[in-house]
Amino acid sequence: QVQLVESGGGLVQAGGSLRLSCAASGRAFSGNTMGWFRQAPGKEREFVARITWSGRTREYAASVTGRFTISRDNAKNTVYLQMNNLKPEDTAVYYCATGAALSTGVLSADYWGQGTQVTVSS
Helix, strand or coil, X not given: CCEEEEECCEEEECCCCEEEEEEXXXXXXXXXEEXXXXXXXXXXXXXXXXECXXXXXXXXXXXXXXXXXXXXXXXXXXXXXXXXXXXXXXCEEEEEEEECCCCCCHHHCCEECCCEEEEEEC
């Protein structure tokens, strides 16, 4: 069906930057909105950003607006999350997601990646 594989996570100091990538494969991928969610220890998974197929519509959680940028390269079936000015509270496992009706709620996702760890030190 659809497989999502994240990469690019790691350790970074506060104020630094990271770029996450999510490569998608599978026949059902075409046309789907893609997005990123994150989950910190002891917390529920929360919305971070999403982007429509055309890339013309992008939405961000208030906590990351102005710092994170989501983009996609449909020729490579890949979505990116450029994270700048990282803060310790950004520390979490970041999950790529996709779905025909992907919104800001976790239940809207049809498929999930395995997650990649992002740790921001102060």
